[in-house]
């Protein structure tokens with residue numbers, strides 16, 4: 001039976017340490033600041049944004065929320081990004097995705113200063129990850145890496161199978177595992193024989209956004225299973241991308257949903273914001 005990797009507990013422990021770091025930074029005259037931009041009223045995005053605000057407040061980070069109507073033009077959004085790029089109180093800028101259809105997401109992400117891109121989505125920061133000199137790392141994949149670190153898992157030479165190839169999770173987490181000398185396979189909707197790939201993995205990272213798509217029976221005995229999915233089924237129940245009970249029978253470690261990767265994402269956003277503010281102290 002697998003041991004749980006408790007993301008909620010790890011996140012709480014990290015946030016406590018970060019609150020102490022923020023106190024130190026404030027004593028040096030630098031209050032870390034995060035700007036969160038939400039366009040429109042997607043209900044899930046609203047929930048995420050309010051969680052981010054609360055997490056900032058609890059850690060002592062200054063947060064500036066910019067809630068814009070769905071009709072906001074791309075030009076108006078770009079002007080706000082430019083203003084935030086030049087705002088000295090702001091160390092990190094997060095534009096919540098998805099954006100409304102009339103706005104070109106890439107264009108907006110490219111406009112964020114790479115030095116304030118705490119989401120790690122700017123092509124400059126993505127490029128740094130690809131070339132093995134990471135700067136800001138995207139929050140969810142970074143959270144996954146911290147969870148593996150928390151169980152002292154050594155990725156060197158291990159088979160990692162990532163299910164999902166999104167820019168937010170699949171691709172960056174694969175690159176982060178590669179940087180730790182794992183042998184990485186990225187599977188996606190066109191992959192032939194997914195069970196065979198998952199079946200040889202020492203570490204399975206599921207990030208497809210489909211409820212319980214990865215079956216417990218596919219998991220190799222003793223594998224580590226990281227489930228990035230959060231899917232609502234029926235009215236209330238949340239399930240991951242992995243069939244949890246059956247996978248837990250075979251895995252050595254597994255992340256629960258909820259309470260696994262979820263709480264780590266915001267934690268790493270705070271982490272990146274503090275990292276950014278720290279460079280402001282060094283520059284002083």
Ligand code: GUN
Nearest residue numbers: 094095096097098119139
């Ligand atoms: N939407 C879903 N996940 C994310 C994230 O990590 N950052 C941003 N900006 N938007 C998201």
